[in-house]
Amino acid sequence: MLRKTLAITSVLLLSTTSMAAKDPVVATVDGISIKKSELEKTYQENLMFVSDKRVTRQKVLNDIINRKLGIKRAKKANLDNDPIVKQKMEDIMYHAQISKDLEPRLKKIVVTDADVDKYYKDHPEYRTAHILFRVRTNPEKEENEAALNQALKVYNTLKKKPELFSELANKFSQSSTAPNGGDMGFQPAIRLAPEYFNAIKGKADNFITPPVKTQFGYHIIKVMAVKSVKSINNALYKKIVYDQKRDAILDNYFSELRAKANIKINEETLK
Template sequence: MFKNTIALASLLLLSSTTFAAKDPVVAVVDGVSITKAELEKTYHENLMFISDKLVTKEKVLNDLINRQLGVKRAFKAKLDKDPIVRKKMEDIMYHAQISKDLEPRLKKIVVTETDVDAYYKDYPEYRTAHILFRVRTNPEEEENKAALNQALKVYNTLKKKPEAFAELANKFSQSSTAPNGGDMGFQPAIRLAPEYFAAIKGKSNDFITPPVKSQFGYHIIKVMGVKSVKSINNALYKKIVYDKKRDAILEGYFAELRAKANIKINKQLIK
């Protein structure tokens, strides 16, 4: 019995020594160990980013020590109970949980040239110019009415004199593009407000829309061109299509969660 105890103790000691040899402790901060593996991992992560300071293991170790001291003070101050901090922690956990649940599905996403062509058929890339009459996101009725009336006046002028678009954009538009005659250049549909894109989709060159309301205000839009699928930034559109497929997976994921949850909504308060 005694011999077995000694043998077991020796085995545990040997295992502990072997483990320590594999991942020795570089520093101890108030009882919390920083191992060599942790240091090496953090050091190589730091090397991936440009810094105005030389990246050395000593510097990285000091950063790890400082982090541990800061974390200790945060817990001592009970910051994990602070509502703002808890909200940020919940955000991190939210994204981490989604990543954990969906990573296998997201890895299976494949974007083909056929996918890009199909997407681009529905969302071609237009070159447009616009004259913007801004309103606040939650405008008073009078502010909204004044902006719309001004937009209608300019639009009526354009119906008689469409060649004056650039001149009127320079004079009236409240967009940063005003000095360029309102020219927005070519923009993928995802970079345009949905109402903006809907107003120009399928329209030919030189078409001018009546005032279109978006979250930014009222736009008068002129179509100036459309790219062929052969001229687009293929890598950008593959990313756009990937994001669309990812979003579809996310929608399905949350539909599954919502179906299992007890959710009550007061629709009167969201009108």
């Protein structure tokens, strides 16, 4: 029996030694071991990113050591109980859980050229110019009225003399595009405020809108051109359509969660 026990012990020791040999400890930080496998994994990950400094195993090891020391100090300071840290941790868990739940569905998303054509038909890319009269996000009544009245004055001038658009944009617009006559260039619909895009959708070249209110203020918009689907950045629009399909999956996912949850909303507090 003793001989059998010694034999088993020897096998376990050999096994442990063999595992240690395959994954040796390259450094310790206050008793915390850094294994060769951890160093190699982090080293390979670092090689995937462009840096102005040469990536070496020594540099990566120093980074790991610094991280261990930083985490140790954070734990000693009880940062895991800090409200801001807790919120960030909850954000990480939130995104990690969604990724875990939805990854199989998201992998099945396919975007075809037909999908892009269908999307672009409803969301063509316009080149526009605008004259912006800014107001704060929550303006006082007087501020809002003053901006609107100024916008209406300029618009009434443009109705009579549309050729003055560039000049008036340069003079009155509070946008960074003012020096260029308000020219925004071609912009995908997703880069425009919804009210802005809806005001120009389907309009012909040289059409000038009456003042349009967005979160930024009042815009007078001139349609300058619309891009043919053959001229668009196809990769960009495939990404846009992908995002839409992803968002539809997310909406359905949260609808399922909300249906199973006990949610009560005090509508009065929303007013």
